[in-house]
Amino acid sequence: MNPGLRAVAASLDISDRITPEKVHGSLYTDPEVFEAELHRIFHLGWSFVGHESEVPGVGDWVSRRIGRDPVLLVRTREGEVTVLANRCSHRGVQLCAGNSGTTGSFSCMFHGWTYSLAGELRGVPQPVGQHTDAAALSLSRPGGVDSYRGFVFANPSGTAGSLHDHLGTGGRELIDWAADLSPVGELDLSAGWLGQRSPSNWKMWAESDNDGYHLGRLHASLWRVAPGTQYESAVLAGEERVVSTCRDRGNGHIELEFWKGYDKELAWLGAGREKVADYVDALVAARGLERAEELLWRGPPHALIFPNLFLGEMNLAIIEPVSAGETVHHHTPLLLAGVSPAFNTRILRQSEAAMGPAGFLLPDDATASERMQVAFSGTGGWMDLSRGLGREVLEGTDRVGHVSDETVNRGFWRHYGAVMAP
Amino acid sequence: MSSVADLTAGPLDTLDPPALDAAVAAFLYREARLADESRYEEWLALWTDDVHYWVPSGTADYDRDRRISFINDNRNRLTTRIRQLQTGVRYAQTPASTMRRVVSNIELLAVTGDEVEVGSNFVLYELSLQATNELRIWAGRSTHLLRRREGQLAMASKVVELVNASQPLPNLAFLL
Ligand code: FES
Ligand SMILES: [Fe+2]
Numbered sequence: 001m002n003p004g005l006r007a008v009a010a011s012l013d014i015s016d017r018i019t020p021e022k023v024h025g026s027l028y029t030d031p032e033v034f035e036a037e038l039h040r041i042f043h044l045g046w047s048f049v050g051h052e053s054e055v056p057g058v059g060d061w062v063s064r065r066i067g068r069d070p071v072l073l074v075r076t077r078e079g080e081v082t083v084l085a086n087r088c089s090h091r092g093v094q095l096c097a098g099n100s101g102t103t104g105s106f107s108c109m110f111h112g113w114t115y116s117l118a119g120e121l122r123g124v125p126q127p128v129g130q131h132t133d134a135a136a137l138s139l140s141r142p143g144g145v146d147s148y149r150g151f152v153f154a155n156p157s158g159t160a161g162s163l164h165d166h167l168g169t170g171g172r173e174l175i176d177w178a179a180d181l182s183p184v185g186e187l188d189l190s191a192g193w194l195g196q197r198s199p200s201n202w203k204m205w206a207e208s209d210n211d212g213y214h215l216g217r218l219h220a221s222l223w224r225v226a227p228g229t230q231y232e233s234a235v236l237a238g239e240e241r242v243v244s245t246c247r248d249r250g251n252g253h254i255e256l257e258f259w260k261g262y263d264k265e266l267a268w269l270g271a272g273r274e275k276v277a278d279y280v281d282a283l284v285a286a287r288g289l290e291r292a293e294e295l296l297w298r299g300p301p302h303a304l305i306f307p308n309l310f311l312g313e314m315n316l317a318i319i320e321p322v323s324a325g326e327t328v329h330h331h332t333p334l335l336l337a338g339v340s341p342a343f344n345t346r347i348l349r350q351s352e353a354a355m356g357p358a359g360f361l362l363p364d365d366a367t368a369s370e371r372m373q374v375a376f377s378g379t380g381g382w383m384d385l386s387r388g389l390g391r392e393v394l395e396g397t398d399r400v401g402h403v404s405d406e407t408v409n410r411g412f413w414r415h416y417g418a419v420m421a422p
Numbered sequence: 423m424s425s426v427a428d429l430t431a432g433p434l435d436t437l438d439p440p441a442l443d444a445a446v447a448a449f450l451y452r453e454a455r456l457a458d459e460s461r462y463e464e465w466l467a468l469w470t471d472d473v474h475y476w477v478p479s480g481t482a483d484y485d486r487d488r489r490i491s492f493i494n495d496n497r498n499r500l501t502t503r504i505r506q507l508q509t510g511v512r513y514a515q516t517p518a519s520t521m522r523r524v525v526s527n528i529e530l531l532a533v534t535g536d537e538v539e540v541g542s543n544f545v546l547y548e549l550s551l552q553a554t555n556e557l558r559i560w561a562g563r564s565t566h567l568l569r570r571r572e573g574q575l576a577m578a579s580k581v582v583e584l585v586n587a588s589q590p591l592p593n594l595a596f597l598l
Pocket of ligand 1: 088090091093108109110111112113
C-alpha cells in the first residue's frame, strides 16, 4: 500500500456509518474504506487462505490472495503447509503464474533466483556480485500462519493473537461440523474452483451468502422449477411455520441454521439412508451413533467465518476483495475424504447446480449485489438492518433470531465496526 | 434461412460434402440466432433426447465426475435451466441480455453414419442489462455432435471451451 493510502487506512473513522440498526451504503463504495479494510481486516487480522487437501503432495502449490496480495499455499519438503508471498525478493516479479501446479523449487523468470519450497533463497545466478546475504532474502511470509483441521489461515501482521481465539468456540464448531461429516474427519477439496467475478462489494457477498430472508423472493425462479428441496420446510414455508434460525456466533462468524427446519434426515443430500448405506455405516463407526445421527440430520453448515470463508453447505467459498466495487467469489465442492467416488460426485453435481456464474442460485445473488452497488454508487444512503431486533434472543453468548432475521447482518457489522476502529 | 440440403434421403455420410457443409452451417447459424434472442423453447427443441451440454472450467479433457464445470447438463438439468429462465423471474437474465454472436471457422471433424462432429469458433457480445449495462465479450470454441433426426439435424452434444475458462467469469445465465 502506498504511504498516502496507508495514512488514510490508519486514520479513517467510520464509526458514524454503523448504528445498531443501520449501516451506511458508502461502506460498500468508498475506496478509502476499502483501503482501510485491506489494512485492518486482511493485514491486521486472520483470513482464510486455503485447505491442506488442496496441496496433497510435496511441491504442490495453489495461488491465492490475502487481501490483494498474491500468495502461494505450498506443501514443503518436510510435508508442512506454508504460505509464501508470490513475489520474488529481488525485484518483485510474481513467481508463479496460473492457479496451481507442482514444482521442486520456485525459480524466478526474470534473473533466475531460486527458492526452496519453504521460501529460502537457494540460488542466485552470477553470485560473485551478490551483496545482500541470502538469509535476508527469503520469500516473505505472513507473520502468522496457522491451521485448524486443515483450514489454513494467515495474519500478515502477526499481531492478531491466536487463530484459536479468532475462530472462537463458534468458528471451531462450524469447521468441526464440516470436517466431521467425513468418516475419516477430513475434507478433500480436489475438484477445482470456479470463480464468479462481480462488480459489487465483497461484504455484500459475505452478507448475501448468509441471508435467510431473500430465498423465497430472489430465488423464486428455482423453487418453481425444482420443487421438493430441503429449503421448502427450512425456509420457504412461510414466516410462521419456519422454525429455522440464524445465529450470530461472535467475532463476525454468522450462521443460518436451516437444519432445524429440515423435515427428514439426509434432506441436505437429497438421498435416503438406503442409497448411502455405506456412508451411514462408516459415519456411525467413526463418530458414534449420537454424533452420526446429528450429522446425518444436519448435513454441512451454512456459515461465514469472518471475513472471507463461506461454509456453504455442499460448497466452500472464498470471498476475494478486488476493489470497493469488485469481488471474486471462488467456490469448490465440499468433497469428503473416506467416502465413495459416487458420493463425492453427487456433491459435485449439487455444487454445480447451485453455485458459480451459471448456477441456478448464485447469478441471481450477483445481480442483487450489483444492483446494490449501482444504487449506492452516488451519494448513497442508509440500509435498514433492524429486522428481528424485537425477537432475537441470547443463547449463551450467541444471538439467535428467526432464519429470516438480520441478526446475522448485525453480528457481521458489529464485528466489522470493532476491527475497523482506528 | 432455409435448409439447403435434403437430409431425408439417407445417412449423413452418404451426402455430398458441400451439401453436408451447408446443412451443418445452417444449423449452427440457426442455433446461434435462437440463443442470441433467448428463444428458449425453440433452442431446447434443437436437442436430441440425450443431452450433453458442457462448459468446462478449462480445456475439455478432464473427468467431469471429479472436477467442477461451469455447466455440465444432462437432459434433466438442461430442462431445469430452460424452465428457470422461462419463469420470468430468473433475475440474472431479467431482462434477458441482448446478444449477438459470430460463428466461424466451421470444420467437420468426423462424419459417421448419421452423426457429424463439428468444431467452430465464436465471438459473442453480450449487453448485460440486469444491473450494470456492461458490454461483455465472450469467445471460445464449440464442438457439436449433430445427429440426423426426422430428416433434420439435431444436437446431441455441445461442448463450449471458453478462452477464459480458467478465470473467474461474470454471470453466465444466458445460453452459450
Ligand atoms: S526479479 Fe526475480 S530474480 Fe530478479
Ligand atoms: Fe442467494
